[in-house]
Amino acid sequence: MRKRTFQVVIIFIFLLIILLPPLQQITGMLPEPSLIEKRQLMPVPEMEWDSFVSGVFQRQFDAYMDDNYGFRNLMVMINNQINIGIFHVTR
Amino acid sequence: MAFSSITFLFGFLVVFLIIYHAIPQRFIQARNLFVLIVSYLFYIWGAPGFVPFLFLSTVADYFLGLLIVKTGKKKLMLAISLILNLGLLGYFKYMNFLVGEISALLLLFGFDSLFWIKIALPLGISFIIFHKISYIIDVYRGVSTPQRNFFTFALYVALFPKLIAGPITRYHEISDELISREHTLGGIYDGLTRFCYGLGKKVLIADTIGLTADRIFQLSYGDLTLPVAWLGILCYTFQIYFDFAGYSDMAIGIGRMIGFHIPENFNLPYIATSIRDFWRRWHISLTNCLRDYLYIPLGGNRVSKVRTYFNLWIVFVLCGLWHGASWTFIFWGVYHGVLLTGERTLPERITGKIPGFLLLIGTFILVLIGWVFFRSDTILNAFGYIGVMFKFGTFFSTRDIPFLITNKGWFFLIIAAILSFHPYLTGRSRYIRQVVANSMVFKYSYGVFAIIILIYSVITLSGSTYNPFIYFRF
Numbered sequence: 320m321r322k323r324t325f326q327v328v329i330i331f332i333f334l335l336i337i338l339l340p341p342l343q344q345i346t347g348m349l350p351e352p353s354l355i356e357k358r359q360l361m362p363v364p365e366m367e368w369d370s371f372v373s374g375v376f377q378r379q380f381d382a383y384m385d386d387n388y389g390f391r392n393l394m395v396m397i398n399n400q401i402n403i404g405i406f407h408v409t410r
Numbered sequence: 411m412a413f414s415s416i417t418f419l420f421g422f423l424v425v426f427l428i429i430y431h432a433i434p435q436r437f438i439q440a441r442n443l444f445v446l447i448v449s450y451l452f453y454i455w456g457a458p459g460f461v462p463f464l465f466l467s468t469v470a471d472y473f474l475g476l477l478i479v480k481t482g483k484k485k486l487m488l489a490i491s492l493i494l495n496l497g498l499l500g501y502f503k504y505m506n507f508l509v510g511e512i513s514a515l516l517l518l519f520g521f522d523s524l525f526w527i528k529i530a531l532p533l534g535i536s537f538i539i540f541h542k543i544s545y546i547i548d549v550y551r552g553v554s555t556p557q558r559n560f561f562t563f564a565l566y567v568a569l570f571p572k573l574i575a576g577p578i579t580r581y582h583e584i585s586d587e588l589i590s591r592e593h594t595l596g597g598i599y600d601g602l603t604r605f606c607y608g609l610g611k612k613v614l615i616a617d618t619i620g621l622t623a624d625r626i627f628q629l630s631y632g633d634l635t636l637p638v639a640w641l642g643i644l645c646y647t648f649q650i651y652f653d654f655a656g657y658s659d660m661a662i663g664i665g666r667m668i669g670f671h672i673p674e675n676f677n678l679p680y681i682a683t684s685i686r687d688f689w690r691r692w693h694i695s696l697t698n699c700l701r702d703y704l705y706i707p708l709g710g711n712r713v714s715k716v717r718t719y720f721n722l723w724i725v726f727v728l729c730g731l732w733h734g735a736s737w738t739f740i741f742w743g744v745y746h747g748v749l750l751t752g753e754r755t756l757p758e759r760i761t762g763k764i765p766g767f768l769l770l771i772g773t774f775i776l777v778l779i780g781w782v783f784f785r786s787d788t789i790l791n792a793f794g795y796i797g798v799m800f801k802f803g804t805f806f807s808t809r810d811i812p813f814l815i816t817n818k819g820w821f822f823l824i825i826a827a828i829l830s831f832h833p834y835l836t837g838r839s840r841y842i843r844q845v846v847a848n849s850m851v852f853k854y855s856y857g858v859f860a861i862i863i864l865i866y867s868v869i870t871l872s873g874s875t876y877n878p879f880i881y882f883r884f
Contacts, residue, residue, distance in 0.1 A: 394872035
């Protein structure tokens with residue numbers, strides 16, 4: 320494979336990796352395994368001027384993203400498998 | 411917003427890169443304006459209340475830079491800018507500390523303490539101030555011409571990859587690229603691979619071994635044993651390096667993806683064979699600033715020996731103070747200043763005879779002891795901790811170690827050590843390293859491995875809570 324072609328392939332894969340989760344989050348195009356979490360996942364925060372200026376909205380939005388990004392359940396399961404199967408740890 | 415946060419990776423970065431590269435390359439002003447808006451959004455996300463500080467201080471230095479050239483009063487304009495910038499830094503970063511110390515003294519002598527409402531520290535203030543000072547000094551010295559376009563200057567100050575934790579990019583280092591820069595496929599490829607490796611350093615290595623460092627430093631030093639104390643500081647030594655070097659790699663990588671060459675910040679600091687060598691390899695952008703804007707104006711080493719030692723000492727006390735308003739940071743600076751002056755007094759005929767690997771080990775241990783001051787909450791705790799590190803009666807007390815570090819922790823600690831010392835482990839032959847670096851297999855595997863690191867980092871992020879970068883504190 321030529322150097323330029325190789326670089327294009329790597330750039331494409333990189334974009335795919337950071338683009339697919341938000342696409343999945345927005346469209347829910349693929350089915351995801353379900354996780355049983357004993358807590359309420361963060362809902363979409365409401366944006367208000369006061370909460371934006373104080374930074375509360377930003378923190379809530381970060382928490383929402385952490386809980387709801389695309390393929391999160393799949394990644395959590397793979398991460399647990401790696402931790403338990405390879406390192407024999409839970410975290 | 412941390413580069414390793416989900417919001418950044420799966421929101422901010424992907425939207426930014428797509429829109430930036432969708433703007434045609436010939437409209438560089440439009441690209442710059444877009445980066446400027448995004449940089450302010452990036453800052454607003456972390457510290458909305460301090461945007462007026464960022465904007466107004468940028469306006470002030472924009473005009474002061476122009477006035478340096480337009481008026482005959484160069485020195486006056488420089489002085490105003492320095493007073494303004496250092497005044498802001500002093501007020502926001504050191505007033506709480508100063509008032510606290512004065513209050514403690516007043517209480518000691520039976521007076522009432524001072525009434526003071528604590529001030530919040532603006533995000534990235536130390537880095538923002540150093541960037542603006544570098545611009546003003548570059549213009550004052552005639553190294554750079556003042557930037558007439560306000561938006562271009564504002565972009566230099568706010569450029570988001572280096573905005574809140576560096577590398578400190580001096581104005582003359584990217585002034586040309588602010589106006590015109592090349593966007594190549596190779597540049598984007600180099601940038602994204604660098605970003606992936608930086609993310610891996612932070613998420614996989616620093617955060618994993620940081621868990622052990624945190625567990626051990628949370629214990630009272632009275633409960634520690636010699637092996638536990640060494641494990642704790644060893645983990646912190648690698649954590650702080652991989653955390654900050656990882657952040658710098660990500661900053662350099664994002665910059666490269668949009669055509670900027672942000673300067674390097676680390677060059678294998680733990681293979682240094684002297685403290686002087688360490689500071690040429692650790693936080694290089696800060697060392698360069700302190701050398702050019704403080705050490706050399708003080709007279710550098712062109713003055714008497716005693717004065718040179720004094721200059722070194724001053725530079726490192728201020729270096730410690732720059733990291734934070736706390737006696738532990740000041741002491742860390744003093745410690746390095748003392749080591750550097752001590753090193754200079756040693757005759758070369760003695761140091762020249764010591765084998766390289768012994769100098770490396772000695773330097774590493776001295777640096778490691780310094781990190782105890784950096785990590786501890788108080789100087790008393792730091793001395794207590796160091797005392798345990800040399801409490802040889804507890805040499806074989808290793809029973810707590812399995813509770814403090816996991817298999818995963820050991821794995822990444824070993825990886826961290828290998829990556830930190832690899833020139834010594836892979837052989838020091840420049841020929842072998844060049845052959846490996848130039849081989850096509852290595853070049854291809856470098857790219858493929860970057861993608862593997864990215865995938866594993868993203869998977870790891872899913873299982874971890876949010877871990878802020880250590881250097882966001884400064």
